Amino acid sequence: MGKYKPIIFLLHVALIFFSALPACSQNNNSADTEYRPSMPNNVFTQIQIRPIKSNESSTSIQCHASGVDQSDWQHISFSELPQNQFFCLRAKINIHRETLSSNPSLLVGMLGSTDFRWDNKPLISNGLPARSFIDEDPGTIKTLVRLSDDLLNDGEHMLSATISTFKVGKELDSIGYVLAIVDEQKLTNIVLFVSMLSAFFIGVLVILFVIFQLVNWLYQAEKSYQMFSVLCLFAALLLSVEQAKFWLDYPYNWHALRLSVILVLTFITSFLLPMFYVAYFRLKQVKIWVTCSLISLIIISLLDLSYDITSVVLFFAALFWSLVINLLQIRKSGQGKAVSVIILIGIGFIIFYPEYFVEFGFAMFFIAIVLTMLVALIKEMRQHKARSLKAERIKTELLRRNMQPHFLMNCLTQLMELIETKPQDALVLISALSQEFRQLTQHNEQDYVPLFDEIALCKNHIQIMSIRYQKDYQLAVVGEVEGIWVPSAILHSLVENCFTHNKISSDRMFELKVTHVGKLIDLTLITPIENKTNHQGTGSGNHFIHAKLAELNQKEAEFASYESGDNWISKISYVNININAASE
């Protein structure tokens, strides 16, 4: 449960975040509440616009005067502001002091240059509205002006403005975002909160980027670490550009560019997300996954949807592919359950609240995904550490396993006896022993050795055992040995194991069958044992072989060992890896 704590914490943060949302959206949407009769006070109603033709001026059409002929004025909602126009806007508001917030300020969020008046008195200008593209001096995307008390008498007031919107640069769904009277203090607090939160997330992502770059370069090069790191970087960039509107008051003609950048970053992030899982699960069909996700993302980009919807759909596609990959992985190995659940939640979120998703959900959700990745990666690092420790241990164990003390001590006892009785035979045993030591030491330094060498090692061991048991053991090899490599010392370990645990018959030969289908090698060692054998296996020999195969990352390798009639049979199948060929 402990590993999900960060996610739970995050969900808490998300809750706080969303509870702050209504405050925002109330302000955002107040322009749309004009038709709600229950709230007639302190919101702008009857927003009208009228283009200023080339032969007119704002004065000639009485832009800022109230009670004039309104026949050629057009009623709109604030989000329907026209692009590439020089026009006049006016809106009515019914001020009711008692219900007005404590620090009333006018908040205008739109793409355009504006010159606002309050009851025909200059209020604020943002940039310089003009009749043409060339003359217009673009204003910033956001205007906030404090409304002094003398402006806010109870009763009806009129807000009017000359506006030009020539420099948007691209056809957008909407260029008017907010026109409302807000509590300045509240707004500042919300902006501060959102900025801090996103700065925090961006910081986290950047730190993760740096850490995983370092891990990749200095500790262990892994595609999944690299992928994760780059994903964090792009997510950080995306989040910074996305949230820039909160703290950066840029001229509105930059807005289209910013949206394009967001789109490109979303595209890259959406591509990297499923690719991370491809790398993390080490899937083989990389090309297929790359093609699938790229094609779907490109098609979505070409659909000519609005910026926001394109972003959402792109991310939806990324989630879809990630979910597919994770679900396949659950079937394959049981990994990916937590991630799938989070992705499902995310997909549900996108379907039910697409508008919140763009504004806030994306960042939150992305962080959640990143956290699951982080948990998974750290788990993997732990496994990796355990694996490398184990690999070290195996290396040191190899010699000990194949030159076990009891083997050595028994041999030395034999030697004592031979020296006292048949010194000539002692020399033979000493040569065979030294040969075995030399070969084992050499093999110990390699992961794979040619099967031919391994067989020589086994034959030497069998010779030693022949002397020890005063019998004539023989090893027969059936099948082609040339070009086949074998994890070092595993056959030797099998032979050694058989002698340790069984009474071996010398009437029949040891038999090693070598077969291969494609790259898969099958080795079958048939050991003749005497009928009445009590198998005293402690399993440490088998454990060694399993560990060795695991250490060499022989994932499809199989090992089985069983008694069959008066034989002890050990079967190993593994992928042939030719060291020379691999290193070329």
Place this chain on the structure above:
Amino acid sequence: MIIVIVEDEPLIQQRIQRLTTEILIAKDPRIICFDDIDNAESFLSENTIDVLLLDLNLMGSDGFTLLKSNLAAAFHTIIISAYAEKAIEAFEYGVLDFIAKPFTKERLIQAFERLLHNRKNEYPSAKYLSVKKAGEIQLISIEDINYIQADGHYTWLNLSSSDEVMPTKVLHSKNIEKIEQLLPECFMRVHRSYLVDMRKVKSVRIQEGSKYTLLLNSGEKVPVGRTKYEQIKKQLNGI
């Protein structure tokens, strides 16, 4: 003197046999060799022998099970093994000696001397005694034994255990001399037929006819040999 050797490697078997014959030549040794424990077991169940020289792979649990069943028998067992790290455990279960391979003639002489002269040794003493009861091997902790009473070639182990499963008196196949060899210092031969854990003695009592008796904490009384009285008194005062 009948000696059984269990050793699967012919050359080592030959070595043990050769050296044993040389050492015990005066005792007219009769040596029977086996290369696996199963054949040896069936021989041992039908014959009386003096000592078992056993090579056992003690790495698995099977090895110790086999060992314990032999330790319940009347004869002493000497282990000759390459698994030197198992020596202490083997002593705890009551082997007379543990000879690590490779071994010299001198080491074998030492072991036989201990066997023949009923000498206590410098090795770790037993912590358990194996007894065979209804075909099953039971381990009795030395700590639970109050005193041991000889009964012909057998001995009775008198236990302090209040455990109902374990009766307070258990028969052991070894004679009192052999048992004494395996026990720690705290056990004292207070009488020709009695071995007592001196830590469990409450007091010494003089009875009519200048007979002495030990009163144990458990309330049991154990006779004291005439010649042993002074020694016992000294030791009790010392404690």
